[in-house]
Amino acid sequence: MFRSQNRGNSQPRWLFSFVVVVIFFLSVLPLGRLAMTGISSAFQGGARELLSDPAVWQAVYDTLTTSLLGMVAAVILGGGFALLLTLFDVRGKTALGFLFMLPTMIPPQVTALAWIGMTGPSSALLKAIGMAPPLGSPQPLYSIGGIALLYGVQNAPLVFLSLRAGLLALPRDGVEAARLSGASSWQVLKDIILPLSLPGFVAGAAIAFVSCVGNFGIPAILGIPASIYTLPTLIYTKFAAFGPGTFADVSLLSGLIAILSVIGLTVEERVLRGRDYRVIGLSGQVAMFRLGNWRLVGELILWLAIVITLVMPLTALIASSLAPAYGVPLTSATVTLDAYREVLFKQAITRTAFFNSVTLSLATAIGLLVVTVLTGYYLVRSKSRLAPVLSALAEIPYALPGIVLAVALILVFAAPIPIIGVSIYGTIWIILIAYFSSFFAVSLKPVVSAFRQLDPSLEEAARLSGAGFGRRLIDIVVPLVAPAAGASVILVFLIACNELTVSAILWSAGTQTLGVAIYNLDDSGSFNLAAALSVLVVIMVIAMMLVLELMAKRLPKGVVPWRS
Amino acid sequence: MAKLILNRLSKAFETGGRPAVNDVSLTVRDGGFLALLGPSGCGKTTVLRMIAGFEQPTDGSILLGDRVLADAGEMVAPEHRNMAMVFQSYALWPHMSVADNVGYPLKVRGVIGERRRKKIQEALASVRLEAYADRRPADLSGGQRQRVALARCLVTEPDVVLLDEPLANLDRHLRQEMEETFREFHTRSGATMIYVTHDQAEAMALATDVAVMSEGRLLQVASPQEIYARPEGRLVGGLVGQGAILRWPAASVDDRLLDWEALQQLLNNAHAADYADILVRPQDIEISADGMPATVTSVLFEGERYALKLALGDEQTLRAFSRLPVKVGDAVSIVIRSAWRL
Numbered sequence: 001m002f003r004s005q006n007r008g009n010s011q012p013r014w015l016f017s018f019v020v021v022v023i024f025f026l027s028v029l030p031l032g033r034l035a036m037t038g039i040s041s042a043f044q045g046g047a048r049e050l051l052s053d054p055a056v057w058q059a060v061y062d063t064l065t066t067s068l069l070g071m072v073a074a075v076i077l078g079g080g081f082a083l084l085l086t087l088f089d090v091r092g093k094t095a096l097g098f099l100f101m102l103p104t105m106i107p108p109q110v111t112a113l114a115w116i117g118m119t120g121p122s123s124a125l126l127k128a129i130g131m132a133p134p135l136g137s138p139q140p141l142y143s144i145g146g147i148a149l150l151y152g153v154q155n156a157p158l159v160f161l162s163l164r165a166g167l168l169a170l171p172r173d174g175v176e177a178a179r180l181s182g183a184s185s186w187q188v189l190k191d192i193i194l195p196l197s198l199p200g201f202v203a204g205a206a207i208a209f210v211s212c213v214g215n216f217g218i219p220a221i222l223g224i225p226a227s228i229y230t231l232p233t234l235i236y237t238k239f240a241a242f243g244p245g246t247f248a249d250v251s252l253l254s255g256l257i258a259i260l261s262v263i264g265l266t267v268e269e270r271v272l273r274g275r276d277y278r279v280i281g282l283s284g285q286v287a288m289f290r291l292g293n294w295r296l297v298g299e300l301i302l303w304l305a306i307v308i309t310l311v312m313p314l315t316a317l318i319a320s321s322l323a324p325a326y327g328v329p330l331t332s333a334t335v336t337l338d339a340y341r342e343v344l345f346k347q348a349i350t351r352t353a354f355f356n357s358v359t360l361s362l363a364t365a366i367g368l369l370v371v372t373v374l375t376g377y378y379l380v381r382s383k384s385r386l387a388p389v390l391s392a393l394a395e396i397p398y399a400l401p402g403i404v405l406a407v408a409l410i411l412v413f414a415a416p417i418p419i420i421g422v423s424i425y426g427t428i429w430i431i432l433i434a435y436f437s438s439f440f441a442v443s444l445k446p447v448v449s450a451f452r453q454l455d456p457s458l459e460e461a462a463r464l465s466g467a468g469f470g471r472r473l474i475d476i477v478v479p480l481v482a483p484a485a486g487a488s489v490i491l492v493f494l495i496a497c498n499e500l501t502v503s504a505i506l507w508s509a510g511t512q513t514l515g516v517a518i519y520n521l522d523d524s525g526s527f528n529l530a531a532a533l534s535v536l537v538v539i540m541v542i543a544m545m546l547v548l549e550l551m552a553k554r555l556p557k558g559v560v561p562w563r564s
Numbered sequence: 565m566a567k568l569i570l571n572r573l574s575k576a577f578e579t580g581g582r583p584a585v586n587d588v589s590l591t592v593r594d595g596g597f598l599a600l601l602g603p604s605g606c607g608k609t610t611v612l613r614m615i616a617g618f619e620q621p622t623d624g625s626i627l628l629g630d631r632v633l634a635d636a637g638e639m640v641a642p643e644h645r646n647m648a649m650v651f652q653s654y655a656l657w658p659h660m661s662v663a664d665n666v667g668y669p670l671k672v673r674g675v676i677g678e679r680r681r682k683k684i685q686e687a688l689a690s691v692r693l694e695a696y697a698d699r700r701p702a703d704l705s706g707g708q709r710q711r712v713a714l715a716r717c718l719v720t721e722p723d724v725v726l727l728d729e730p731l732a733n734l735d736r737h738l739r740q741e742m743e744e745t746f747r748e749f750h751t752r753s754g755a756t757m758i759y760v761t762h763d764q765a766e767a768m769a770l771a772t773d774v775a776v777m778s779e780g781r782l783l784q785v786a787s788p789q790e791i792y793a794r795p796e797g798r799l800v801g802g803l804v805g806q807g808a809i810l811r812w813p814a815a816s817v818d819d820r821l822l823d824w825e826a827l828q829q830l831l832n833n834a835h836a837a838d839y840a841d842i843l844v845r846p847q848d849i850e851i852s853a854d855g856m857p858a859t860v861t862s863v864l865f866e867g868e869r870y871a872l873k874l875a876l877g878d879e880q881t882l883r884a885f886s887r888l889p890v891k892v893g894d895a896v897s898i899v900i901r902s903a904w905r906l
Contacts (some may be wrong), residue, residue, distance in 0.1 A: 383578070455653055455655065457651040457652075457653050457655035458655050458657060460616070460618055460642070460649070460651070460655065461649065461651060461655035461656075461657075461713075461716070462657075462668070462672075463617075463618075463641070463642040463643045464616060464642050464643070464645070464647055464648055464649050464669075465643075465648075465668050465669035465672050465716070465720075466643045466644070466646075466669055466672040466673055466720075467643055467668075467672045468641075468643055471672060475668070476657055479659045480657070480658070480659060
């Protein structure tokens with residue numbers, strides 16, 4: 001007779017231990033190590049020395065000003081877009097929404113390069129249309145304002161999503177009741193819709209702020225040439241000038257970033273927690289206002305915003321990639337595909353970068369899926385009180401800026417691994433581990449939503465049919481969550497391929513990723529090569545986003561991040 | 565096969581509150597068809613899930629013959645119990661064809677090839693779905709899905725078949741058809757069946773035994789005829805049949821089945837302290853000139869008859885039928901032909 005003491009639970013006993021071990025290594029160990037180093041160096045007086053350095057305070061000040069200004073820009077752009085697109089009867093909503101979401105998936109260093117290509121005296125685009133400012137005039141984006149503006153463009157989609165989710169949940173009957181009470185469209189907007197959508201605004205602003213604080217690509221490309229340092233770029237330069245106190249310094253600096261992020265995330269969490277009015281009334285149907293004669297004006301404004309924030313920078317990027325060299329005007333005579341030939345076939349470094357990024361991203365996406373299917377299953381099915389704690393721990397590494405995690409992993413792996421005595425610092429493996437840790441939450445989310453939608457009786461029926469855990473997983477559970485698992489793989493691949501912050505800190509010769517290659521090409525003055533590589537990356541991003549867009553109908557709600 | 569025994573079974577969930585199942589003892593004979601009847605939240609589904617092995621009892625035990633399936637210490641996993649279940653949501657796997665759904669228990673048991681195909685064919689034939697073998701569950705109607713779920717139970721000759729409110733999602737017409745299918749299935753397979761429902765008519769029509777539950781406790785187990793004729797206590801009396809419960813000075817008599825003569829006699833020499841509950845079914849009330857006075861408070865035309873609500877002089881209410889039209893407010897005279905002291 002076969003007996004087991006499994007308390008009616010559907011999971012084998014090893015699953016809990018597995019989940020605990022995974023979350024310990026991917027989240028608790030690196031972040032705990034970072035906190036320990038930070039606290040111990042603070043006690044050893046390292047903190048006083050670091051905090052008396054005016055450059056650090058300048059960096060804190062610059063981080064805060066750029067991030068706050070960037071947040072304001074993101075709120076204006078993303079909030080306006082969300083209000084116009086969700087509440088009013090403009091045409092082409094799907095296309096507008098998709099295009100507006102693009103900048104957030106494009107790597108920040110590519111965004112920065114594209115905008116550089118659009119402005120300043122050396123812009124191939126401006127030269128081609130004869131509007132370039134005279135040589136010698138400054139590049140306007142190399143400034144606090146420039147950084148903030150690009151933060152705004154990059155993170156506006158976050159505000160857009162947050163606000164749109166709130167607006168879509170507005171009770172339509174509430175709006176109709178206000179109308180019947182005699183309120184005009186404007187009064188409904190002012191008295192009902194805006195107050196109800198305020199949490200969405202604030203939460204979106206808070207996420208945008210956190211994202212700005214941790215951004216590395218934009219201040220690296222726009223700030224460093226003008227000697228403007230934010231906390232992430234300051235950490236980067238500290239690593240570049242490696243010294244005896246570096247570990248202590250960077251752990252304190254990442255601690256500062258972590259604190260700023262936690263403040264932002266707390267605000268977001270607080271605001272969204274109060275949003276329980278959603279249960280009242282029929283939601284899901286959007287309250288629609290007719291713009292009448294103003295519709296064309298509204299549509300023009302929306303498309304103009306797309307042209308300025310997306311089409312023009314990308315056109316400039318393409319123009320830069322087609323010019324023979326930075327600063328040479330682009331005409332029909334000078335246009336050339338040399339840059340593409342160079343990055344695709346000639347330069348060993350870019351080829352290595354392509355190979356590294358694709359293998360790393362594939363390994364991360366597929367490796368993580370195996371882990372997240374098991375973890376997600378545990379988190380959804382377990383009745384244990386530990387499950388929400390584990391779930392929160394899994395979220396933290398992705399919520400924190402990538403640079404914090406990169407520093408944490410360096411601290412863990414700087415010394416050889418105990419027992420086996422191998423050091424992975426400086427190898428591709430440390431980047432892989434960092435990706436696993438960073439994108440765990442990205443991979444987990446679609447799988448968890450799919451498990452939540454799965455009727456438990458489907459699995460119970462399989463149990464009564466005699467199928468054990470492994471059998472059920474293969475025959476029933478995995479096929480049913482397959483669409484979400486596919487989306488998870490594509491999303492992780494997309495984000496890992498575009499990533500710069502983590503690998504900028506962790507790369508060494510031979511292990512550069514696409515993000516690092518683009519940054520280094522620009523840093524060494526090969527702007528057209530950097531632009532060409534960027535164009536290829538953007539094409540890859542758009543292709544994968546389109547695949548997800550096509551899959552979206554078969555996926556649980558909330559899996560595709562730019563659809564709500 | 566052997567009989568299924570629930571021995572002082574209890575289940576308390578970690579969330580606290582009163583136990584979902586409280587000290588339930590019950591024996592289902594081999595090949596019996598037991599209906600677990602009770603209002604929602606009475607613990608009947610928890611009992612079923614404990615029999616299946618999805619929940620572990622916190623006290624007591626479950627035995628199949630002399631084999632202990634579960635007690636508070638350990639339990640046999642559902643996959644090793646040789647049971648089958650029809651779920652309220654049918655629980656068909658949407659990514660498999662009808663034949664694959666039905667054949668999955670065989671696949672897991674390592675039955676392959678021609679033997680498997682033949683068994684699937686037989687199971688589908690017994691629910692008249694041979695033609696649908698290659699369809700997906702999504703292409704079927706509710707009743708057809710239900711029959712696929714039933715065929716999946718048939719295919720492995722399980723010791724016990726569990727049915728969790730299987731008709732709750734079907735319309736009235738389909739219910740009758742499915743009731744027929746279940747009865748047929750039970751006679752042919754000879755399997756022990758346990759059927760959870762909140763619908764007393766369903767329980768009466770299908771089962772060989774009915775167990776009535778309320779608030780986690782088992783109130784009465786008996787054949788449908790017995791439960792209907794001799795219910796124990798107010799709860800069972802109120803749940804089975806459309807009867808009304810009256811306070812009547814009947815505590816002093818030994819006989820529980822009372823006719824009009826006895827009822828009248830009791831009423832005439834009443835002592836206030838000796839009241840008891842009696843159950844009066846509407847078909848036992850006759851509108852007749854030499855009865856007791858009552859007032860009609862509502863009339864509902866049901867086609868073949870009128871369903872009345874009557875108020876007695878002391879504000880107790882009764883249900884009755886009438887073949888002749890009456891109006892609200894009419895004073896009538898009634899005779900209670902038969903009543904059952906609870």
